[in-house]
Amino acid sequence: xxxxxxxxxxxxxxxxxxxxxxxxxxxxxxxxxxxxxxxxxxxxxxxxxxxxxxxxxxxxxxxxxxxxxxxxxxxxxxxxxxxxxxxxxxxxxxxxxxxxxxxxxxxxxxxxxxxxxxxxxxxxxxxxxxxxxxxxxxxxxxxxxxxxxxxxxxxxxxxxxxxxxxxxxxxxxxxxxxxxxxxxxxxxxxxxxxxxxxxxxxxxxxxxxxxxxxxxxxxxxxxxxxxxxxxxxxxxxxxxxxxxxxxxxxxxxxxxxxxxxxxxxxxxxxxxxxxxxxxxxxxxxxxxxxxxxxxxxxxxxxxxxxxxxxxxxxxxxxxxxxxxxxxxxxxxxxxxxxxxxxxxxxxxxxxxxxxxxxxxxxxxxxxxxxxxxxxxxxxxxxxxxxxxxxxxxxxxxxxxxxxxxxxxxxxxxxxxxxxxxxxxxxxxxxxxxxxxxxxxxxxxxxxxxxxxxxxxxxxxxxxxxxxxxxxxxxxxxxxxxxxxxxxxxxxxxxxxxxxxxxxxxxxxxxxxxxxxxxxxxxxxxxxxxxxxxxxxxxxxxxxxxxxxxx
Amino acid sequence: xxxxxxxxxxxxxxxxxxxxxxxxxxxxxxxxxxxxxxxxxxxxxxxxxxxxxxxxxxxxxxxxxxxxxxxxxxxxxxxxxxxxxxxxxxxxxxxxxxxxxxxxxxxxxxxxxxxxxxxxxxxxxxxxxxxxxxxxxxxxxxxxxxxxxxxxxxxxxxxxxxxxxxxxxxxxxxxxxxxxxxxxxxxxxxxxxxxxxxxxxxxxxxxxxxxxxxxxxxxxxxxxxxxxxxxxxxxxxxxxxxxxxxxxxxxxxxxxxxxxxxxxxxxxxxxxxxxxxxxxxxxxxxxxxxxxxxxxxxxxxxxxxxxxxxxxxxxxxxxx
Numbered sequence: 062x063x064x065x066x067x068x069x070x071x072x073x074x075x076x077x078x079x080x081x082x083x084x085x086x087x088x089x090x091x092x093x094x095x096x097x098x099x100x101x102x103x104x105x106x107x108x109x110x111x112x113x114x115x116x117x118x119x120x121x122x123x124x125x126x127x128x129x130x131x132x133x134x135x136x137x138x139x140x141x142x143x144x145x146x147x148x149x150x151x152x153x154x155x156x157x158x159x160x161x162x163x164x165x166x167x168x169x170x171x172x173x174x175x176x177x178x179x180x181x182x183x184x185x186x187x188x189x190x191x192x193x194x195x196x197x198x199x200x201x202x203x204x205x206x207x208x209x210x211x212x213x214x215x216x217x218x219x220x221x222x223x224x225x226x227x228x229x230x231x232x233x234x235x236x237x238x239x240x241x242x243x244x245x246x247x248x249x250x251x252x253x254x255x256x257x258x259x260x261x262x263x264x265x266x267x268x269x270x271x272x273x274x275x276x277x278x279x280x281x282x283x284x285x286x287x288x289x290x291x292x293x294x295x296x297x298x299x300x301x302x303x304x305x306x307x308x309x310x311x312x313x314x315x316x317x318x319x320x321x322x323x324x325x326x327x328x329x330x331x332x333x334x335x336x337x338x339x340x341x342x343x344x345x346x347x348x349x350x351x352x353x354x355x356x357x358x359x360x361x362x363x364x365x366x367x368x369x370x371x372x373x374x375x376x377x378x379x380x381x382x383x384x385x386x387x388x389x390x391x392x393x394x395x396x397x398x399x400x401x402x403x404x405x406x407x408x409x410x411x412x413x414x415x416x417x418x419x420x421x422x423x424x425x426x427x428x429x430x431x432x433x434x435x436x437x438x439x440x441x442x443x444x445x446x447x448x449x450x451x452x453x454x455x456x457x458x459x460x461x462x463x464x465x466x467x468x469x470x471x472x473x474x475x476x477x478x479x480x481x482x483x484x485x486x487x488x489x490x491x492x493x494x495x496x497x498x499x500x501x502x503x504x505x506x507x508x509x510x511x512x513x514x515x516x517x518x519x520x521x522x523x524x525x526x527x528x529x530x531x532x533x534x535x536x537x538x539x540x541x542x543x544x545x546x547x548x549x550x551x552x553x554x555x556x557x558x559x560x561x562x563x564x565x566x567x568x569x570x571x572x573x574x575x576x577x578x579x580x581x582x583x584x585x586x587x588x589x590x591x592x593x594x595x596x597x598x599x600x601x602x603x604x605x606x607x608x609x610x611x
Numbered sequence: 612x613x614x615x616x617x618x619x620x621x622x623x624x625x626x627x628x629x630x631x632x633x634x635x636x637x638x639x640x641x642x643x644x645x646x647x648x649x650x651x652x653x654x655x656x657x658x659x660x661x662x663x664x665x666x667x668x669x670x671x672x673x674x675x676x677x678x679x680x681x682x683x684x685x686x687x688x689x690x691x692x693x694x695x696x697x698x699x700x701x702x703x704x705x706x707x708x709x710x711x712x713x714x715x716x717x718x719x720x721x722x723x724x725x726x727x728x729x730x731x732x733x734x735x736x737x738x739x740x741x742x743x744x745x746x747x748x749x750x751x752x753x754x755x756x757x758x759x760x761x762x763x764x765x766x767x768x769x770x771x772x773x774x775x776x777x778x779x780x781x782x783x784x785x786x787x788x789x790x791x792x793x794x795x796x797x798x799x800x801x802x803x804x805x806x807x808x809x810x811x812x813x814x815x816x817x818x819x820x821x822x823x824x825x826x827x828x829x830x831x832x833x834x835x836x837x838x839x840x841x842x843x844x845x846x847x848x849x850x851x852x853x854x855x856x857x858x859x860x861x862x863x864x865x866x867x868x869x870x871x872x873x874x875x876x877x878x879x880x881x882x883x884x885x886x887x888x889x890x891x892x893x894x895x896x897x898x899x900x901x902x903x904x905x906x907x908x909x910x911x912x913x914x915x916x917x918x919x920x921x922x923x924x925x926x927x928x929x930x931x
Binding site: 134136137139142144145223224225226229275276278279293294295296297319320321322323325326329330332333335485486487488489490491492493495504506508514518523524526527528529 | 655
């Protein structure tokens, strides 16, 4: 019977599959062999490493691979195409910028450029380059020396083609000699040096960019401490040490960035030793790592402000009395304790993080304090004795939803304002918030310590329509101060102007600044000499830092 | 039979056309501006406008649709903006990972669940039946996320037997690949196994009560042969249907399992693409999945013809 034969053959196929499966399952019953981690990527059992103060010889520091978890996958490592912080972590390890922030972010330090000067009018920047820098070997060039021509190519490419328009202020770059370039700006910009520190403006060789074409984003080549060995998207990025790194040889043999999107799993992987550094810990994970005696937790105040915007163009919040009433109706200290149960943030007052050089703590006192009775009175004066209804938009991040919930309770209790919480994922949220459709919206901002990147982006009227100024803040005096600060190169003079602007902004009661979230990392104790930075940048090897593994 | 299969393949064309149109409409209906979402909050206004222009979002919707259809007909799935790479290349990088995970999980589920289902049916109301059906009920209602995290806590964090994340690499040997597969596969196999066990049991119960089984038994045929060849064969069609559905669902990316175990598969890529509003990548990968879905179902239909000659798609008596 043919049917019977067919059925038998089907059965045979099943049996074959079964035997394959049986073959697979056999080793599972023998867990003894792999129980001891033997891979070089897995560091020694941390529990067996007591705090010894024995001096370690220079030679002992060499070797080992450091595995660092990222919570989202880099997508494109081409500097002009990148849009997220995850890409910038990898790009920053493979390629170098002309200048860089000092590790403590106190100022700009030389990097590929040894020194620089600015013309009187602030329109021309001249850089002297190091003469001992070589590119990593790639498929299209054989580790050639970095010269002014490469700087011209890379920076002009960023100025004209960058998706984020990072170097929009650059007009052109002139080669003075092999190791000197002059960069001409379209208009003076005191933020220019800070912009040059961005991973989007690293120096990459023309041969590789053009050789790889669209795939350069997976084959980045630069002059940095590590070379890109393999970029497995959504999985891991493998870097190997660059023996020819101009600032010295990295101690570690390589760096692996592992992509772990689930926060609990990142903590678990740290506990099993599969990763050495867990980045961006928050919530329950902070407690778990703190409670684990085999792990180390470190935190630094981030260059971060979380805030709640009020619509300045439409609705009741366009009235300054209503805004003051809302600010006074919320006990911000209590709210921050409620949102961050594991002490992951400190209370904020101003739209600038305390780590920025434009910060002025004397302005903290002009922020309205918690006073429910005065709040009620103000709202009555504004013509809303019985309250009104509002919508607040937040992204679906836990900390934002908690904020909205606590705010909702305060406003109902103290002002009889009915707040409806609208939670949306990022794409939807950003469209509604930037177009000025939200009565209130909660988000956060984190960038460089230069106040330009906070104040100009969030309070200049030219940014209305972007997410930074979706509330529609428009104050000609503030615009003038911010514009002026951009034309001056002296930091102290700029700071004065920013502080004046900050005072006006704070007096306008435009929003509630409630927290500065900390940057919290978990470490395997084998990791030595890693120093966290307020901007969250992961540095394994640089002129200042050289991390090693015990 | 060849004619039937050809007919079924031709039927795929209108299905895929309709699916591609629906995908186009739906991606345009999600709120959120792709240029703004992809570039992030700190992008200057002019950069967002430039990208909008580059992505062709300023063209009217009908024009965008025609361009999309024209590209599809040429077999061009377009280029993902976020990755700056062809969509097809990105899909082909991820699909094998999802395929391995799904294939092994489904085999695992089948070889555990189908025998359990058969034994439960032959020994209805026995202790074995009760225990396995309660087990199946627990399995089918298990929250995958919770199960995955528990497996990791027990087998990775406490016992230190198995890795908690990632995909192994053949460079480190076969064992490395296998040990990375165990937890994700067990996690992904749980719900299908429970479903298979239940459907096998109920389908077998219908069959073993039928007269021809009684007559086979009365002819003195050995019980094992009665059950495993005669009864099981006739109980197969509903089981195959369920397997087909589960396989195609998992192939579209076992999103939760892939997220927990940091498995670089289709599911995570699609979720990411949706969050980024990467229109080309969303359209391309969903169309690809739709194709896989109809393809697996086509195979199931063909298997029907194979196991059950009474089923016929062209109206003739007998299928083979």
